[in-house]
Amino acid sequence: MQREGDDRPVPPVRTGLVLGAHWGLLAFVLALGGYYAVSLALSALATIDAADPTGIRLPQLGPLVLLAFVPNILLGLVPWLGSLRWGNGVRADFGLLPTGRDLKVGLACGGFALLAGYLLNLMLLQIYGSERMSGPLTEVFRGVSAEVGWLVLAAIVVVVGAPLTEELLFRGALWNGLAHYRIPNWAILLLTALLFAQLHGEPARTVALLAQGVAIGSARLITGRVGASMVAHATNNLPAALFLLIGS
Template structure:
């Protein structure tokens, strides 16, 4: 929409009085939690009591299903109210995106390592564990299901989570002229909280800042997706440690 003088209207991108990115973020997060609760009650409450853990490979895929909603909301909103997915998020990576993404992903792993070492000194190794990897690995002895889980961890989760945090939420905050450094910290805080792992919140905050740095430097979500995938690769490989 344009004004009479041809300049863009200040209401461009607004839906129900708010930027579409913020609405997509809130709606996607609400659907994510709702579907997660429904799947947990149906799949785990109904079947875990009668099935052996090695037989629960399909439940891994089912458990990741809500994660898809994190990316679908931003994609839908960008196409309907924004300038399109490619223009809003820059999802086709350039070589610069790849280079910066790999570097930020490496810094994310380093930040997690250092922060986890500090937490180990405070809480001990019994308190601080990689719960996600341990749970996934214990739920199936099938290499095939572990491959599926690894693909989701390295490809699916980075794409959908970055579209939500460094995509929709970042764009929404930027629309209201929030300083980039503040957006970096805010998105990292929300990223850490949403994971729901209290023992790893500090490490996740450091990782979120490193991943967000890729978006801040390049202005493109594709760079943070590469960084996130780099960060998730070692845990994905660990899934096969006991297979």
């Protein structure tokens, strides 16, 4: 079917729909399911090794420490493949490569995320204490005697890898899927921030993570591009990566 006077074909009405829903929602569910499945499998592996005194202790092996980040790969890989298979391509669907404006907005929103996280974590520290406020990086790398090269690689994953995969999932696939159904942007911002906070599995820090998710998501809201929220996310994660290098 074509419009009168227009030689270009009209795209089919169901373009971008998979099983009756926007492909971004399907990618979100598949990625999150894969994330938890792989996380459980790795947790079981670590438990088995820890229970066997003669077995290999994973934290003592630098390369295997990075297994903690393997589930995150699925968070970005599934939306990436979904965009190629059902969407308009990664560039059109996500705007992943940051522009100059993305950098400015991302750095500003990342700075707000850091400030909000710092202030709220100080408050939560007084409520819950230091034991319940220790983050996942602290647990994963506690007692690690890895070579500097592996620690640098882990820090790069924290600053680049995690922001890339998590932003493709939340501010990419999920955001696009919800926007397809004309859900207000402010509601999408809050919902993606809430799910972002939940993914980290730190109940004591949920309030702080929610505020940081709102600040990071604001970069996507302002620019309409995942590249901006990725810069904001990387800015927010930078101190944690530095702490990883210095503290280890």
